[in-house]
Each structure stands twice: as C-alpha cells, then as structure tokens.
Amino acid sequence: MAAGDRNRQQEPEVNEAELGERRETFLENLTSEVQGNLVASGQEFYEFVQPQGSPNQKYQSLNVLSGQRSPDFSSRQVIAQRALSLLDPINKYYSMGSDRNLADKVTFTPLESNDAYANRRLTPEAPTSVNVNFSIPGYVRDGSRTVILGLNQGDKDDIIAARAGRVRRHVAANPGEERYRGYVFPAEFPNSTIGDRPFNFFNEINNLASAGFPEIFETFAEVEDFFPRGVALENGSRTKTIGGDPRVIRTQRGTERLWQPSPRMNRILRVLDYDDFDEFLEDHTMFTPEGVGNPYYSNEHIPDNQRLSPYNRYNNSLIAVLERIRSEYGISKALEAANAALTRQERIILAEQAEPVVYEFYDFETRTSFVRDPFTAVLDEVPSTRTQLSREANVAQPARIEGVYNYGLPGYENSIANSAIPESALPNLYVYQLAVGANPIENLSGQGWDSSPEGDEVRRGYDGLVRLNEFITGTLPRLRAQQAADEDRGISDYLIQYGRATRNTNVVIDLTSSIARRFYNQTTDATSMNLFEEFNEYKNEFPLYTEISIPMLEQGSLNQFLNRTLGATSMVNSIINPEIASSSVGFRFTTYGAIAPQGVSRLGPDQFDSRERTVSIVQSRQQTRVFDFSDWLRNTAQSLRSDNMSELSLNGPWRERNGGQAAVNAWTSQINNLVRRQSRQKAVKYKELLEGRKTLSESETIVYKLVKYATRANRHEPQRRRVLQNYYFANTNEIDLLRFVDTQVKSNKYYQYELYAYDVVYGSKFLFRTRFASFPGARDQLIARQRGSNEGGTLGFYSFNVDTQPNVKVIEYPLIIGGWKTTDDGSGRRFIERFAAASMAGRPDTFVGGVAYPIVKIIPYPPLTPEASIFSYQNTSNKILINLSPSVGEYVGANALNYIAFDQQEREALQELESNQRIQDPSQPANRISYKESRRAPEMLIYRTDEINTNVAKPEDLYRSFSGKLLKRLNINASAGAEDFARAYDFVDDIQPNRKYYYTFRAAAGQFFSNPGPIYEVELRLSEGFYTPIVKEYTPEVTTTKMPSKKMKRFIEIKGADIQTLPFAEVSQNSGFSNSRTGLFASEKSLVPQIGDNGITGNQFVVRITSRDTGRKVDIVLNFTSTENR
Secondary structure: OOOOOOOOOOOOOOOHHHHHHHHHHHHHHHEEEEOOEEEEOOOEEOOOEOOOOOOOHHHHHOOOOOHHHOOOOOOEEEEEEEOHHHOOHHHHHHHOOOOOOHHHOEEEEOOHHHOOOOOOOOOOOOOOEEEEEEEOOOEEEEOOEEEEOOOOHHHHHHHHHHHOOOOEEOOOOOOOOOOEEOOEEOOOOOOHHHOOOOEEHHHHHHHHHHOOOOOOOOOHHHHHHHOOOOOOOOOOOOOOEOEOOOEEEEEOOEEEEEOOEOHHHHHHHHHOOOOOHHHHHHHOHHHOOEEOOOOOOOOEEOOOOOOOOOOOOOOOEHHHHHHHHHHHHOHHHHHHHHHHOOOHHHHHHHHHHHOOEEEEEOOEEEEEOOEOOOOOOOOOOOHHHHHHHHHOOOOOOOEOEEEEEOOOOHHHHHHHOOOOOOHHHOOOHHHHHHHHOOOOOOOOOOOOOOOOHHHHHHHHHHHHHHOOOOOOOOOOOOOOOOOOOOOOOHHHHHHHHHHHHHOOHHHHHHHHHHHHHHHHEEEEOHHHOHHHHHHHHHHHHOOEEEEEEEEOOOOOHHHHHHHHHOOHHHHHHHHHOOOOOOEEEEEEEEEEEEEOOOOOOOOOOOOOOOOOOEEEEEEEEEEEEEEEHHHHHHHHHHHOOOOOOEEEOOOOOHHHHHOHHHHHHHHHHHHHHHHHHHHHHHOOOHHHHHHOOOOOEEEEEEEEEEEEEEEOOOOOOHHHEEEEEEEEEEOOOOOOEEEEEEOOOOOOOEEEEEEEEEEEEEEEEEEEEEEEEEOOOOOOOOOOOOOOOOOOOEOOEEEEEEEEEEEEEEEEEEEEOOOOEEOOOOOOOOOOOOEOOOOOOOOOOOOOEOOOOOOEEOOOOOOOOOEEEEEEOOOOOOEEEEEEEOOOOEEOHHHOEEOOOOOHHHHHHHHHHHHHHHHHOOOOOOOEEOEEOOOOOOEEEEEEEOOOOOEOOOHHHHHHHHOOOEEEEEEOOOOOOOOOEOOOOEEEEEOOOOOOEEEEEEEEEOOEEOOOOOOEEEEEEEEOOEEEEEEEEOOOOOEOOOOOOOOOOOOOOOOOOHHHHOEEEEOOHHHOOEOOOOOOEOEEEOOOOOOOOOOOOOOEEEEEEEOOOOOOEEEEEEEOOOOOOO
16 A cells, blocks of 8 residues: 555554664664765665656656646646745656656655554654655665665766756757756756756755754753763763773784773864863863773773762763753853764754644646637637537637727716726626616515615615715616617716716715725625626617626535635635735746747738647746635635625625624634545645646635726736726636626727636645655765675665645636746747737737737727718809718628728728727738727718829829818717817818819718728819819729739749850860950850850740639740850
C-alpha cells in the first residue's frame, strides 16, 4: 500500500527518546566511518517504495495544457498557477525539467501503520502524511532491496559547482534547448515566476533539512531536558560527557589509550575561545581528570562524584559544564555553547520537533467558453475546427457583447453626457422594472415582496432610486415588451425628466453621487437570476444599452448549498469589504484563444480570410486577492447584517427570509461541516503532486464579477481606463448563459467589460518534518565512491515526513479580460508580447481572439441615403426646389455597403465606425459599413459645388469635390436650432442661370451620416428669352493620369533564354577580340546572333495567355532591348 494512503484508528505513542534511538540506529546502518568522515555503507534496505506511474510522468505533467487538458475549441480552460519559487525544493527541482525520471532519486517509505518490513517511524507520523526520500546520488535496486548510494565523481562535481553557485549546461540538451545539469539553475528559468535569482537546489534542500533554525535552545530548561544530570560513560562520538573516545597510540611498551575531550566539548571550547582543554582547566579546576587504576579504557577520567564540586554526582557530564558557563558568563553564552554542542543530526531532529516547514499549494483550473468575435465566429465553418466542436456533446455557448443604439432621445442623451453624472447613477433596467412592475410582479415571492412592512420598504428603496428621491414626479410609465417602430415610448417622458433633473447642479453633486455609490457595486443572488430573462424583453424601451453574455459553470455541492441558503450580496460584501483580511498573491494565469494562419491580413467574409483558426496560448501575470476560507466565511456571516450595495433580488432581505441570528449560526455550522468533509476528499496529496498524478487543485465557482471601464480607444490600454462599476452574479445551474443588459451607459463613448470569477479552491498545505538527513556541509570534505561500487562516497540523502492538510481558499481570477498577452505557442511563430484583446486594427495572425470582450462604443447606425428630387420653377430661371425624404430598410452585416468619404478626416471617422461594427458583427465584410433607417427623423444635408474634379482614380473619388461644400441642413425636430429648423424636407435654392451646379445629399443622425446619393447636374439655361431647365444625374467619364495596370509577377515571368543572354566564353587572342583599352580578352553575350531571325533585340514576340475557365485569349506583344556591362 502506498505511503500515507491508509488511515489508522489508533496511533501507538512513541516518546522522543525512542524516536531518537531509532534515528541513530538508522544512521549507523546507513553509514560507515572512513578517516573521520561518514560515507555510504552499502547496506540493503527493504522499506523503500518506488514512485507510481511512468518514468517521465512527472516531467510530462509540467505542461498543464497537455494530455487530457490539450486545448481545442470545444471549451476554454483557465489555469491558475502561483510562482514556482513557492514550491518545495523537490517539486521545484523537477520543474526545471533537467532530471526527468522521478524514480532515479525519489523513493517513499511506508508509514509505520502500513505493516511493511522495518518501516519504523523516525518522526511523528500523521495518517495523512507520506515519507518521501531524496538521494542526490540515487539508488541501486535489486527486487525489493534498495541500496542508498554515496556520491560518485559526477555528483561530487555537481555539488562543488552548487557550492560555488555555478550553472552547468546539460550535455544531452538539444540545439536551442535550455537544459541544465546539476543543482543550480539560472534566474527566470524555466519562466520568470522562479524569481530573479538563480535557484540553488542543493542549498535549499539543505536548508529545508536543517529546518532553518540556527539556534535550537531558547531557554536553559530546554538545555536541561536534552543534557541529563546523570552518570554517563565517556565513550562514543555522541556522548554527552566531557570526555570522549580515548586516543589510541602504539608505543614500544604497548597500546596506550589517552583521555581526550569529546567532540561536543571541543565545540564548547571554541565558543569560549579556549585553545585547548588544559587552558579551560586553569579557570575551571573542578573538571580536572584523574588517573585510573585500570587503564583498559583510558588512562584518565573525570569522576562524576566530586564532593568539592558544585556539580557532585554529575561532574563528568556536559550539563555540569553548561551550568558552570551560565554562572560564570551568563545565560546567552550558555545557550550558545549548548547549541554548538549539538550534532547536525540533532539540530535537524530538534528543529523538526519545534515546528514543521509549511508549503502551500492551491494552483487550480476552471473552464469557460470562448468569446464570439471575428476570430471565433467562423469555427463551425471549416472542417478542422468544426470537427473539434462536434466531438463534445455540450459545447459551451460563447460569451458575446453588443452595444445597441435603439433610438435618439436628445433631451436625455445631451443631459447625461455631462461628465459630472456617473454611469452608476443612470437609470437601470432591472431596478426600474422592480420599482414599477405589476403588483405583485410575476414570479416574485417570499418575505420582502408581499404586503409586509419589509416588502413596502423594499419597494420604497427601488422607487427612491428610480425617482432620484423626489426629483421625478408623477406616475412612472410601465414598460412594454412589444412595440411598433414608430410607437411612442412611455419611458421617454421619464428619461427626459431624468435629464432635466440632472441638469440641477445640486442633484448632480449630492444625489447622483450617493446613488452612484449605491450602484457602484451591484449583485444578484442565485434565486433571482430568472429576472434577467424576464426583464430583458423590455430592453428596447431604453434608447441605448450594452448586452453582455456571461457563461455559467456547472455548480458543485458547496455552490449549490450557498445559492440555496444565502444571498449573493452577503458573499460579495465579504469580498469587497476592505477591512477583511486577504493577501495579494502573484499568479500566472494561462488560457488559449484563436489565431489566424500566418499571412492572413484581415478578417471577414472575403478572400483575405482563409477562415482557418488554430489554438494559441495567452497568459496574464497579475496580483490577485486570496482569502482564507475561514476568514471569508466569518465575514460573510457578518455581512448578512450589512447593506452597502444595490441588490437585485426577488426575495427581499436574507434575515427576514431565514430567521435572524440563529439562522446565521446554523448556516455557518453547516458550511463548515460541508467544506471540512469536501476538503479532505479533494485536496491534492503531496505524493500525487510529486508523482505528477494530480497537479491542480479542484475548485468551485461561486460568484462572477463583471467590471465596466471607461476607456479612450478601441484597444486595450490599461493605463488609460478607469473602473465605472462592478456587477456581481451568483453562479447558478438555472441558466447556461446569463444575458445582462446594462442601460447605465452613454452614447459615443468607449466601454470595456472584463469578467472575473471567485472560486472556492480546495488547496493543500504540505508540512515538512525531517525524518533523517545526511549531507555534506559547506566546508565538509567530499568523497567519491569508486566506479562500480555500492559502498563509500559522501551521502546526500534526505528523508522527510510530509503531512497534507486541507487549505481552502477563496480566489479571484480572470476569465475574459483584455490583459491576456500573447506568448510563444510552440508553433515556431515568435510573438512580440502584446495584449490579446480583439481588435480590427492589428494583423489577425499576430493577435489572439476569443479571450476578451471586444471594446464597444454605443453609436447609432448611420441612416440610409435619402431619396431626392429636384424641380425647376416655370418661367423662373434662378430658383430650384429640392425635395428630400428618408429611405427605409437596412443594409447590415453581410449586406453592408461600401462607404464614401469626402476627405481624409471623414475616412478616418468611417474607418473607426467600421471597426466598431465589424468587431460586434463578424459577418460584415471589410471596408463596408452597416446602414439602417433612423427611428428618429434624421437631418438632411445638402451639398453644392460648381466644379467637379474628374481627374480621379475611382468614381467615388468624385465626391471629394464636395468636401467643405455643405449648403444647408434641414432638421424637422422641435429641438433643432433656428438656423437648421425646417417644417419639411424642402429647400428652395437660388442659383444663377447659364451656370452648372452639382448637388449631392446625405442624411445625418447625430455625428454619423449616410452615404451620399447620386451627383446631380443642374443648369438653368436662358438664351434669347428662351428658358431650358436641365436636371440630370451626373455620370462623367472619369479621367486620370494613371495607366490601368495589373501586377502579374506572381503568375508569369517572361525573359530571354540563358543561351541568348549570358556570356558564353572568352575568345582566344588569335580571334582578334580583345579590349583595346585594357588588353584583356573579351567575352561575347549569346550563342546566337543578337539580330536576324533568331535574335532577340531585332524581333517582336507574341505571348498568348488562355483562360482555363472561359477559354478567352489575351495576346501580349513584347519587344526586348539589350544592355551590356563590360
């Protein structure tokens, strides 16, 4: 049975003295002494177990996006990993990838309770623990027998390099591969999370074995516990007496055994700055050795019974010396001497008795869906990605975003454009409907929505938010889901009142700021999630909104219990409360998105986009908040009594629903029991992590956070944005995709939304206690064993008891953010690290899509080109009547139209509009704009010029002649200015006779305008009293200085043959051809004459190209000229 896998009901008590004797026995079996140095004995042991799994299992597990986690387009994984520098030294060593077979250096020793042979414990063992051993030189195995090896020459060289901090490159490294040998690895290898300093495994595992406690004894009582006041024999290297093993010498008289201080006493002498024991005796005569009658053991000894000594009966023990030091030099010097008297092994044992070394582990993974954008909208259109989608029965619905401008409402839009009015104070669809909905609202139930006082209080709260307290009066209009396009909206009156109220400076500063604080954080509990589906049908009542789709994850048992028993507001309060203890922990988050193949220059339904997509890895390194679950739970319980945010709930306050403080206490107890049970089952065991069988913790998503930013451009610029609001949603199984409609937005402004989640992560704590360690110190001699021998060689052996304990956390992490950065995806493409936020501005073969909500700007569709008629007056040669009318219909998405700009400034604005439209609707082709009839009467723009520049490359460039030639605006809306107001779309223009005028017309909605209509040529001819009006569509023949051309370099190349163009040889001097200037021989070009029937320069050639599709033929006539460089 694997170590640590069996629970035991009763653990037999073993005192520390017995454990110490066992460790000493193990050391004696493991080592031999050669010239005062401990080396490997070569003894066979039976209690060592090899790791489970394949030899490379640990190495292969380092790539978290491999095996069963290999990325495809069926769903998107998000992996959260802390810095490698926070791992224990053994796991960190194998993360370097140089030593790829775990079994070479790692073994496991069964717990004493596992009933294996000789598996006696060396430290206290918990049933949840495992005994793991690491041997730098490795092992020799013969069946169930294992020999722990000492250093060979290669190991010795590696340790010498480690002592010097020197990095050594692995000889087996492939070209271009970063792989190192030994125990020192460079900074930021294999990634920057390892730290900016080299990783020295040898030093770190030595420090871990020593437990990092240089001073073991902190009180003299601890010294007295370790050094007993008893009669002890002066023998052995570990004796606790003043004298040690005798020094044996051979003389002519025979063998003599001379008394000498013990190794412990010698270390004490160095602390006291005595050169030798004789110098010590000058100050402390009570410890003077006496001769003995039988010198078989040694010639002298220090008697334990010394009546004149204050340490009678234990005068020969080290505790007597230490008491003497305390009395003469003080407690500090006595503790220093006691610490110096310890062996390295004793230091390790005593340090482990004090406190274990703790490492935390809570790396985890979760799944979500891709974001629908131009990168991912085509995944089901090509076989390679469509196959991936068909493999999964339940492919996650994509997240998406859409900015919608329904209709114009100047009295509202103009007012809220005031920068003093924050978005969080604007009307909210869900709050409005909760305030003015039917009584009772359909599906609303529970205490708080009935006729109780609590229910009245809830209604008054929503009503006050909607009415800006008392600034908006009258009956609030009901929302209607179905409405004709031209039907008046009742909410318009409310919104205009809202606009008027917010013009009041006091309201802006006082009231809206308080409402904004209330709406800065909004939350919805899980039992009220159906309000989104029910209320979203009223979204078209509002003039503008953003709709964001949020994918829900499958719930775990804890999440289900929280949603069933607790409102999301309390959970969120415990997270956003700044007084709640949390730590900021650095994580590396990894996910993947879609990227276009190399060479694709733009996306869209045209020939430039192959529609193929491949997976590309992106990462984000950031600090994130981490809560201990116990702290979070305690503060959640406290938050049940708080009210510092706006809650969208169908159920009323939690306390009234559940029964006050008694319910809080009962709820807390239930949660604790559930989490305790689940954390024991789900925690990653240390053995599982080390063997690579389980490399990520399990987690449950409990809450989502949607962050809304105001930004300045349609690309991710984290330094130029600010947070406007946070929306919190409980994770629920009631819906797969939450569609959230945000009406708290302004037009013509960029908004960026990012989605985060909070997970309960079932992490682990690994408690290291050193069972045994034998390793060379910084100055110890290194001895290499002989080649082929299992004996000898300095040991580098470490044995730890590692206990796994639950370590439950609540962690915030990113799901859909603009901060993902491209990285090397292993395809050979080298990416410049850049943000992966979807944008139409960059090349799609260097940006990654599907991982961020596109940045949106809520702007109306430009209106359609107006219908125009021009009439002349009878017998009037200086006036015309222009009659215009709005067009109906729409040209959106795949039916979008090519756009026409009058100048470069207009072109740039239209390109920005195109980008905003295409990022939301991937079916829209490039270089086109969607147009739609305006629900509000548009303005009509009349342009006139008396000259058209026909020297242009394209017909649409004729419209450049109208740049700056606006003649008249016609606005029939009551809010129009006096200069532009018109009762109808009619205009009488005064013109001169016998002069040509050119007209075109556009419709405008706000700052956006339609394509221009046809160009009309108007001339009122008056000749000898005869009047002839000429009104016609202008269609001139476009003249241009440019010659029409088509590059065919990719398809055809025509040149002279080599025998006609290359020099063939030097002629001999006898031929008479030589350069008269230099006297050198000359070369001739071409093996055939340059003129004549076979020449090139004197003939014309006809090349005929025939179309394979149509059979049409094109003849190209060619002439060649010849140039020579001699």
